[in-house]
Amino acid sequence: MACCCTPEPPKQNHxxxxxxxIALWIALIINLSLFIVEVIAGIYAHSSSLWADALDFAGDxxxxxxxxxxxxxxxxxxxxxxxxxxxxxxxxxxxVLIKMCYAYMLGIVPEAITMGMxxxxxxxxxxxxxxxxxxxxxxxxxxxxxxxCSRNDAIGNxxxxxxxxxxxxxxxxxxxxxxxxxxxxxxxxxxxxxxKHALLERKLDKVVENKCC
Numbered sequence: 001m002a003c004c005c006t007p008e009p010p011k012q013n014h015x016x017x018x019x020x021x022i023a024l025w026i027a028l029i030i031n032l033s034l035f036i037v038e039v040i041a042g043i044y045a046h047s048s049s050l051w052a053d054a055l056d057f058a059g060d061x062x063x064x065x066x067x068x069x070x071x072x073x074x075x076x077x078x079x080x081x082x083x084x085x086x087x088x089x090x091x092x093x094x095x096v097l098i099k100m101c102y103a104y105m106l107g108i109v110p111e112a113i114t115m116g117m118x119x120x121x122x123x124x125x126x127x128x129x130x131x132x133x134x135x136x137x138x139x140x141x142x143x144x145x146x147x148x149c150s151r152n153d154a155i156g157n158x159x160x161x162x163x164x165x166x167x168x169x170x171x172x173x174x175x176x177x178x179x180x181x182x183x184x185x186x187x188x189x190x191x192x193x194x195x196k197h198a199l200l201e202r203k204l205d206k207v208v209e210n211k212c213c
Contacts, residue, residue: 019135021071027129027150028064031057034125041118047110048103049163049179052096053122053156056183059092060153079201082194089148090191096184100177109167110176116164123157130154148190156183 038054041047063085070081130150159179166175 021068023132024064024068026132028061028068030125030129031061031064034122035061038118038122041114045111045114045118046103046108047115047176048096048100049160049176049183050110050115050118051099052180052183053119053153053160055092055096056153056156056187057122059088059187060150062088075204076202079198083198083202086191086194086196086198088191089194090188093184093187093189093191096180096187100180100184103173103180104177107173109171109173112164112168115167115176116161119157119160119164123154123161126150126153126157148194152183152186152190156186159183 035054035057038050038057042050042054066081066085070078073081130153133150156179159182163175163179166178167173
């Protein structure tokens with residue numbers, strides 16, 4: 001049976017601004033570069049917050065790559081991929097909580113100068129990504145997820161800088177652990193938001209499809 005609906009909704013589902021694709025490529029390259037930098041710095045500085053941020057950069061890189069891959073697909077499949085990304089974001093948050101507990105048991109005070117320098121570099125990179133993606137923050141779950149990734153990273157980097165100052169001033173591991181906790185909560189919260197939005201879009205797409213057929 002031919003679809004009785006107008007062709008406009010599917011057209012909207014498949015259409016993305018060309019600027020969004022360019023923004024995703026820029027964000028992908030920046031995040032991959034910072035992931036490598038922070039992994040090395042995290043090992044050197046024994047910092048949980050740097051490791052948390054590096055893991056976040058890795059997750060964001062995967063999210064941007066997946067987003068680029070599904071841009072031409074239907075709303076249902078874009079929402080399905082966004083659902084996977086939401087689960088990944090929340091899972092990374094849980095992993096950071098586990099890593100934080102392990103670091104607490106070891107009790108090694110991180111190297112504050114390295115934390116601060118990398119934190120400033122990462123903040124600069126994430127502010128660029130956040131500004132580039134800001135215009136797409138109110139789009140579908142796929143677009144919303146990439147905006148939330150960059151926003152959370154920028155917030156996390158500011159916290160990372162304060163953690164470095166705290167570690168330097170107190171010679172204690174606790175400022176580092178506190179920032180790791182904040183970043184974990186941000187990841188879990190953003191993941192929940194994306195999951196909820198993606199499930200709603202999948203349900204909406206099914207309703208439209210049933211009406212059409």
